[in-house]
Amino acid sequence: MNRKLLAAALALALGAGFTLNAAAQAKPEVLVKQRQAAMTLQGKYFGPLSGMAQGKVPYDASTVARNAEYLHALSHMPWDGFNPSTSGVKSQALPAIYKDTAKFKEAQDRLTGAVDKLVAASKGGNEAAVKAAIADVGKSCGNCHENFREKQ
Amino acid sequence: MRTLRPAETRCALRAIAFALLLGAELGNACAQGDAKRGQYLAKAGGCLACHTEDGKDAAPFAGGRALKTPFGTFYGPNITPHPQAGIGRWAEADFVRAMRLGVRPDGAHYFPAFPYPSFTKIADADLRDLWAFLRSLPPSPRANHAHELRFPFGWRLLVAPWKWLFFRPGPFAIDPGRSAVLNRGAYLVEALGHCGECHTPRNFLGAPKRGRLLAGARSGPDGKSVPNLTPAKLKKWDDGELKDFLQTGMTPDGDVAAETMGEVVRNTTGQLTPDDLAALIAYLRSLPPLPDEPR
Numbered sequence: 001m002n003r004k005l006l007a008a009a010l011a012l013a014l015g016a017g018f019t020l021n022a023a024a025q026a027k028p029e030v031l032v033k034q035r036q037a038a039m040t041l042q043g044k045y046f047g048p049l050s051g052m053a054q055g056k057v058p059y060d061a062s063t064v065a066r067n068a069e070y071l072h073a074l075s076h077m078p079w080d081g082f083n084p085s086t087s088g089v090k091s092q093a094l095p096a097i098y099k100d101t102a103k104f105k106e107a108q109d110r111l112t113g114a115v116d117k118l119v120a121a122s123k124g125g126n127e128a129a130v131k132a133a134i135a136d137v138g139k140s141c142g143n144c145h146e147n148f149r150e151k152q
Numbered sequence: 153m154r155t156l157r158p159a160e161t162r163c164a165l166r167a168i169a170f171a172l173l174l175g176a177e178l179g180n181a182c183a184q185g186d187a188k189r190g191q192y193l194a195k196a197g198g199c200l201a202c203h204t205e206d207g208k209d210a211a212p213f214a215g216g217r218a219l220k221t222p223f224g225t226f227y228g229p230n231i232t233p234h235p236q237a238g239i240g241r242w243a244e245a246d247f248v249r250a251m252r253l254g255v256r257p258d259g260a261h262y263f264p265a266f267p268y269p270s271f272t273k274i275a276d277a278d279l280r281d282l283w284a285f286l287r288s289l290p291p292s293p294r295a296n297h298a299h300e301l302r303f304p305f306g307w308r309l310l311v312a313p314w315k316w317l318f319f320r321p322g323p324f325a326i327d328p329g330r331s332a333v334l335n336r337g338a339y340l341v342e343a344l345g346h347c348g349e350c351h352t353p354r355n356f357l358g359a360p361k362r363g364r365l366l367a368g369a370r371s372g373p374d375g376k377s378v379p380n381l382t383p384a385k386l387k388k389w390d391d392g393e394l395k396d397f398l399q400t401g402m403t404p405d406g407d408v409a410a411e412t413m414g415e416v417v418r419n420t421t422g423q424l425t426p427d428d429l430a431a432l433i434a435y436l437r438s439l440p441p442l443p444d445e446p447r
Contacts, residue, residue: 040406043405044405138401138402138408138414139411142409147376149410
């Protein structure tokens with residue numbers, strides 16, 4: 001009986017361990033797909049804001065506030081997908097991501113910081129400040145693409 | 153020898169009339185450039201980027217930007233009219249010689265990091281307007297930063313044979329075989345915009361490969377890859393998408409260009425008039441399609 005219980009506990013532990021392990025080490029292809037999805041969605045919710053900042057789309061404070069919140073979550077999502085295990089998967093990610101990790105982290109922080117400021121500004125109601133915050137987010141995207149993404 | 157255009161002929165005639173009438177100053181008003189037009193041309197020429205330091209409070213056109221190349225790091229100089237730190241002591245002729253011939257007022261050669269192989273093509277009237285604009289800037293005392301070049305490239309005399317081999321001075325020649333729009337686009341891309349300085353690959357001596365015009369480079373400025381602008385690559389975008397990209401730095405799906413081009417979009421392509429932007433796009437569409445460089 002005891003032995004059976006032990007076996008069950010062991011199986012459970014192993015099983016749980018196995019599941020956790022699988023989550024931590026998703027297949028490289030999956031990681032790439034997930035991080036690209038996060039990037040795509042950032043594009044989806046940032047695009048209209050950039051249009052507003054440049055006067056191409058009518059300014060709409062409620063859309064800005066909503067999208068800023070979305071971006072707040074999304075801007076944290078891609079980064080754990082840049083695992084060295086993915087360096088063999090075809091993508092536009094440059095090797096510098098894994099060589100110059102400090103600079104890559106800095107570029108991430110610059111984005112999340114700029115999005116934080118955008119969220120704060122979008123709660124303010126000063127349109128000029130919001131537009132400046134949007135422009136800063138755009139620059140932080142471009143800053144990272146500059147060094148860590150293959151040009152298209 | 154260049155024939156005078158009607159406007160210049162008028163100008164010359166008026167100058168003579170003035171001289172005869174007043175017996176004094178030669179109609180300076182006529183020969184003087186238009187600073188406002190020059191401001192637009194300076195945007196189309198993208199002067200600001202290299203001639204302004206990074207950072208929010210940097211004085212525009214006061215120099216300082218670092219340009220990393222395989223030959224070393226170049227620093228854009230101060231081109232405000234400050235008499236010591238900038239180009240306040242220059243005459244218009246000095247400016248024209250710098251742009252057209254790539255030589256300093258003292259006769260020394262500029263390194264072609266200053267894109268005079270493109271700027272040589274700028275029309276006389278445009279040079280005059282650019283000069284008028286530069287004179288109108290507030291003088292900045294910001295001192296220039298010396299270039300940091302690898303041995304032996306810091307030796308300016310080496311630029312002489314380089315120019316002899318690769319540099320063909322002279323203003324842009326209008327091709328009567330193509331439309332006015334395509335000629336305007338070619339002028340914007342090849343002369344003012346100097347797009348090829350990054351988008352055309354270079355040989356080991358740093359000269360553009362003529363057969364690969366605007367076909368992109370695997371290792372451009374700062375060792376980064378630069379996209380192909382010929383129809384082989386650009387055909388994936390329609391004119392509207394290309395126009396939006398060049399005005400906003402973003403693709404239709406919300407993707408953001410890397411910051412080097414993002415800056416070009418903010419300072420240059422996003423500032424062009426709709427007609428000029430359309431001409432630029434039409435010209436890119438007319439280029440011979442070339443595949444990307446093999447990896």
